[in-house]
Amino acid sequence: MIKTIKYIATVIVAGMMLCGCDSTPSSSKILPDFVKKVNAESKKTGVTAIMSDEMLVLNLKLEKTPENYGKALMMRASQDAKDCFVESLTGRLCEGPVLEQIVNKELNLAFAITVDDMELNAVFTPKDIKKFMKENTK
């Protein structure tokens, strides 16, 4: 009897502890939580997030080095590099609650790279996101 109670207590404690962990947030909180999490870790990852009514923007701010300026300028001029960038981005995105929420809320997902006042943007519509979610979960 005592052992049984002990096991039941273990189950309850384990459940309580794990519920306290940052598990999948409720639907309405997913995007705000995501933005907070990204910005909390921006010093480590170099990526910041901003959400507007229409768009979630993830921004990688590059160091102002001549090499980065040069690469950004070459990216602006090279269709091959643009294609490579978009292909890599779409290949790396996978299904998940954040993308699902972006689609549900009809938001666009924008990836921006900035070096000073140079900008490179890749924008995906909910339709695009649905497409690569479907492709990545085949």
Next chain:
Amino acid sequence: MILYSLHKYAGILAVCLAAALFTSCDKYTSHVDDLVAALPDAWDDCDDALENYSVDILKEIEADPDKLVSGTQADYIQFGHLFNLTQPIDHTARAIGSAIFGEFADLAYAVNDASIDNKTKKAATQFINEKFNQNWALLFGAICALDGGFELSYERDSFTDKDFDYEPSELVKILKEQGYLSGGFSIGGMPLPSSSDYDTSAVEVDTPIEVEAAYEVVEGDPPIEEDMAKYSGTIAGKEVSMQLFYDDGEVTGWYRYAGNDGQLDLTGTYDGEFLTLEESYNGKKTGDLRIQVNHNSTPVRLSGTITNYKGNTYNVELSRIN
């Protein structure tokens, strides 16, 4: 009996519950990390493409340095990505000149030689700035991307010349002064909202990020036609320039936002009073414009609305400028 069963399975149940909850937690974190890592990883993936393109640019300009300055010679040393541009002195012309004009030609060349001797890096930079064009921008961008170097030489003969070396940081300075490092463009054809549209109230960011409206860069200048009308004004409160080509009721054209090189295509009709236009990017429809043409005003004014793909409507106010 029930208690006995609980006793028997409670341990397994605890482990299963813990595993399920832990997996759920980890799954969310994993998706978040994937999404955040996608951007720097994709940028890294482009490195090879950017490097190859940069090398191609340097080779192209080496083969045809007249793109930069007429009569120059170029030498691209791939090891270290050093690019040398030389302005040679034509010694044949000097010899012929001396034969015909004697001491006068020698004096002229002596003055020329002296001017080379007196050249400073400031003068060389001024020379570059005066000749600067898209090819110079690509050359300097490619050198920076490859962390190489640039040398401008004035060559008098095979033994004496004068060289000026430029580090990538100096090339960036020239690129900035020439306006090649500002403005944005997009891959995807959709304008990003201006920074004022962002709701940052719930987000803690050390430095607010400004992302201006941006469009795909379209190579080359638009065609010039006799029945072309140029307009300037605002769309959705942002400054734009527009060109329309009228052809017996059919209308084609484009517009672009101030500070952006790229353009959005327009096609549609004009019935004598209203322009009905479809906006597209890369062949993909992105919006509809309904604009009234007011011929009674001077200059001719266009006013109407644009409705984007999401159904949001914005004002269009333009005036003819040609």
